[in-house]
Amino acid sequence: MNFRDLILENPLLIEFKRNLRRFFLVGRGRKANTGIFIMAGLLYLFIFMIVFAARRDLTVSAISVCQLALLSFIVPAMMHGSIAGERERRSWDMLLVAPISNRQIIFGKFISGGAMIALTTVLFWPMIVAIYPYDNGAPIASLVGQQMTVATYGFFVAGLSMYISSRCHRAFAANLIIFGTVFVLLVVLPMFLAMAFTRGPDQSVVWYFHPFWTVLTMNPTSSGYDTTRAMNSGYGVIQSIAYMVTAFVLLAFAESSFRSIDQRVGSQ
Amino acid sequence: MLEVNNLFKIYGNLTAVNGVSFKLHPGDVFGFIGSNGAGKTTTIRMLATLLEPTRGTASINGCDVLSDPMGVRRQIGYMPDFFGLYDDVKVWEYLDFFANIYEIPPRERKTVIDNVLELTDLTVKRDSFVQSLSRGMQQRLCLARCLVHDPALLLLDEPASGLDPRARAELKELITELGRMGKIVIVSSHILPELADFCNTVGIIERGNMLAFGPVADIVKHIQPTRVLSIGVLSDSIEVRSFLKDQAFVLNVDAQEDTLLVEFEGNHDQQADLLSAVIKAGHRVVTFEEQQANLEDVFMRLTTGAVQ
Numbered sequence: 166m167n168f169r170d171l172i173l174e175n176p177l178l179i180e181f182k183r184n185l186r187r188f189f190l191v192g193r194g195r196k197a198n199t200g201i202f203i204m205a206g207l208l209y210l211f212i213f214m215i216v217f218a219a220r221r222d223l224t225v226s227a228i229s230v231c232q233l234a235l236l237s238f239i240v241p242a243m244m245h246g247s248i249a250g251e252r253e254r255r256s257w258d259m260l261l262v263a264p265i266s267n268r269q270i271i272f273g274k275f276i277s278g279g280a281m282i283a284l285t286t287v288l289f290w291p292m293i294v295a296i297y298p299y300d301n302g303a304p305i306a307s308l309v310g311q312q313m314t315v316a317t318y319g320f321f322v323a324g325l326s327m328y329i330s331s332r333c334h335r336a337f338a339a340n341l342i343i344f345g346t347v348f349v350l351l352v353v354l355p356m357f358l359a360m361a362f363t364r365g366p367d368q369s370v371v372w373y374f375h376p377f378w379t380v381l382t383m384n385p386t387s388s389g390y391d392t393t394r395a396m397n398s399g400y401g402v403i404q405s406i407a408y409m410v411t412a413f414v415l416l417a418f419a420e421s422s423f424r425s426i427d428q429r430v431g432s433q
Numbered sequence: 434m435l436e437v438n439n440l441f442k443i444y445g446n447l448t449a450v451n452g453v454s455f456k457l458h459p460g461d462v463f464g465f466i467g468s469n470g471a472g473k474t475t476t477i478r479m480l481a482t483l484l485e486p487t488r489g490t491a492s493i494n495g496c497d498v499l500s501d502p503m504g505v506r507r508q509i510g511y512m513p514d515f516f517g518l519y520d521d522v523k524v525w526e527y528l529d530f531f532a533n534i535y536e537i538p539p540r541e542r543k544t545v546i547d548n549v550l551e552l553t554d555l556t557v558k559r560d561s562f563v564q565s566l567s568r569g570m571q572q573r574l575c576l577a578r579c580l581v582h583d584p585a586l587l588l589l590d591e592p593a594s595g596l597d598p599r600a601r602a603e604l605k606e607l608i609t610e611l612g613r614m615g616k617i618v619i620v621s622s623h624i625l626p627e628l629a630d631f632c633n634t635v636g637i638i639e640r641g642n643m644l645a646f647g648p649v650a651d652i653v654k655h656i657q658p659t660r661v662l663s664i665g666v667l668s669d670s671i672e673v674r675s676f677l678k679d680q681a682f683v684l685n686v687d688a689q690e691d692t693l694l695v696e697f698e699g700n701h702d703q704q705a706d707l708l709s710a711v712i713k714a715g716h717r718v719v720t721f722e723e724q725q726a727n728l729e730d731v732f733m734r735l736t737t738g739a740v741q
Contacts, residue, residue: 176533179522186521254517259578262481263534264506 170269177265177273181280184243188281209288216292221299228296229311229380232289236319237351239285240278241343244326246336247274248419253336267420275327275416282319286312307383310400317405317412318376322347324412324419331419351375379404434458435480435586435617440489442475442641449475451641452489457619457634459585462612464632464649465621466732472641473621474514477588480619481511493586493617507535510579514591514621518563518571524550525559527574528581535582545581553577553607569600576607587611587618593627605631629728639736649728656734657726659684662695662704664711665720673716680707694724 189202216223251257260270297308326343333339355375372378379401435457442450450472457463467473478484480491482502490497496504519527525546532542550556553573558566566574572592579587589608593601601624609631611618622628628635629649636646645652666673670688677686682699697704708721 174533176530179519179526179530182526183519183521251517255513255515256517256519258481258483258513259511259516259575261483262506262509262511263531264503264536265534266503 171272172276175269175273175276177270178277180247180274180277184277184281213292213295217295220296223296223300225293225296225300225303225308225311226380226383228289228292229315230377232286232315233318233376233380236282236285236315236322237347240282240319240322241326241340241347243281244274244278244323245330245340245343247278247327248330249333249339250330250336252334271327271331271416271420275323278323278327279320282316282323286316286319303383306400310383310402311380313405314376314379314401314408317401317408321408321412324415328415328419328422331422351377374404374407376404376408435491435493435619437476437480437491438489440476440479440491441487442472442479442484443487448641450479450486453638453641453643454489455636455643455646457617459615459617460612461634462608462618462620462632464628464635464728465619465638466625466628466635466728467621467638468736471638473638474590475641476638477511477590477619477621480505480586481509481588482506483511507582508585509588510582510584510586511588512575512579512590512592514594516575518566518574520562520564522563523560524555524563524566524574527563528577531578532581537582549577549580552580552610554603569596572596572600572604576604580611585616587616589618589620591621591623593622593624601627625728625732635728637732637735644735645731649731652731653726653728656731658698660697660699660704661724661726662697662707663720663722663724664693664695664718665691666693666711667691667717667719668715673711676711676714676716677707680710683707692720 188198216228246253248257251260293308293312297303322343325346326339329342329346330336330339333342355372358372383400437453437455440450440453441448453472453476455463465473465477475484479486480493480498482498482505486499490499492498493505493508496508498505519530522530528546528549529542532545537545546559547556550559553576555570555573555577558570558574563571563574572595576589576592579589592608593604596604605627608618608620612631612633620628620632633648634646635649635652637644637652645655647655664673664677670691670693674686674688674693677683677693677695682697682703683695684698685696687694695707697707699707704723708718711718711721
């Protein structure tokens with residue numbers, strides 16, 4: 166299995182086209198899509214105007230936090246059905262009997278989802294460009310670090326979504342479990358650890374790898390900012406590596422789950 | 434050639450498939466018959482590499498389902514009993530997607546897609562979205578997908594379910610044509626008379642056991658070695674009955690209103706002699722025909738209706 170089969174010429178990249186059509190195809194016979202598209206466009210324009218008007222009072226981190234929050238909802242909503250949905254609508258068997266490896270299926274779907282994550286991330290860049298000149302003292306490294314953290318966090322959630330989806334037979338159940346897991350990781354677990362341990366929160370591993378913490382430590386105007394902390398967070402590099410490694414581990418688990426869930430005969 | 438040897442699928446205490454064995458050659462159209470839960474779909478799914486056999490082997494042209502599943506997948510086309518297609522793709526894109534998976538070179542894909550669309554009579558729907566197709570058309574598209582890579586073996590699990598009579602007739606023609614093209618076709622269905630029309634081999638399975646396998650005529654002959662002649666008479670049927678009982682090769686005679694059912698062990702010549710004798714004896718015969726046992730009779734005779 167080489168890079169070309171896995172990434173460049175993976176037939177499953179058709180998923181990206183399907184996603185684009187599902188969300189962005191407008192016109193006759195797509196009234197609901199057209200309506201949603203127009204509303205979303207207007208909403209985006211409205212938010213952009215607010216951000217532009219308040220550009221002197223906002224920081225880049227505020228946008229990054231919004232990106233993280235949005236990805237926490239959008240990625241599970243987009244990827245929960247990647248495998249469970251196929252099982253549910255009975256298109257899965259036809260894919261499994263085709264001479265395509267589990268790895269190609271998983272990577273094809275992951276890359277297609279990843280492209281949508283990238284698109285979502287990039288949508289916020291005009292706002293960042295509008296704010297950045299007024300975000301006094303924010304080094305370019307913090308800006309890059311924040312965006313890297315945001316994107317890799319998105320990939321982590323995508324990996325988590327695919328793993329859970331690969332273990333479920335119903336897309337709705339997968340969606341609930343993914344949202345539940347994200348909620349536990351981002352809210353419940355840090356709260357529990359903060360209560361259980363009295364040491365400073367930034368010393369906790371959970372806090373260290375919490376994307377919102379990572380992004381905010383890089384914000385020069387936030388009360389939690391200082392140069393040491395920004396340096397300690399490594400401008401998100403360690404976190405980003407951790408997110409990507411975890412995403413790939415989850416994808417590897419997803420790949421191996423096929424056999425136990427579908428009782429499929431092994432493939433390479 | 435497809436070779437299935439002593440195939441088992443066991444789930445805990447339940448033996449879904451119990452040592453099924455058979456061989457099929459290119460051009461064979463095999464009707465797989467059984468009640469719901471008999472083990473047809475499980476067997477087909479094992480052949481399609483979707484289920485791992487507990488024991489036994491199955492191979493298509495030398496590729497074993499366990500040791501070389503990718504080799505098997507390249508040679509089979511599988512149409513499940515229930516299936517879904519991808520939304521938001523056009524008919525040609527759907528076929529192109531599978532052609533890509535089956536590693537058909539890009540420059541050949543258009544021709545291949547056009548050919549399978551023509552074969553399945555979907556050319557006019559080439560640029561339609563898959564979700565806009567009717568059930569029958571989706572069924573044909575699924576079959577077109579199975580044919581994209583010119584497979585040696587086609588596994589069609591209840592392909593006629595949910596189709597209207599016209600679509601069924603068209604499907605029947607298509608399957609017959611595929612058999613003529615030299616493919617091995619395995620069709621599972623509940624509609625037995627239809628299977629008898631286009632299958633040259635059938636297998637009857639119940640509770641995971643293959644009860645009968647072979648050409649339809651052989652199986653019929655096996656379960657009914659004697660002929661049943663139906664004779665309609667205008668004369669006194671009691672008199673004709675006693676006349677028939679005294680004739681050579683007649684084993685038994687039953688009367689059903691104006692028709693007499695004669696169990697006869699002679700050949701066609703002797704059958705003609707019998708007709709001639711009845712007429713010569715002055716009995717007025719209005720109908721004289723051999724009752725052919727059909728697949729349904731065979732199925733009812735062999736199976737008990739028990740499920741697991």
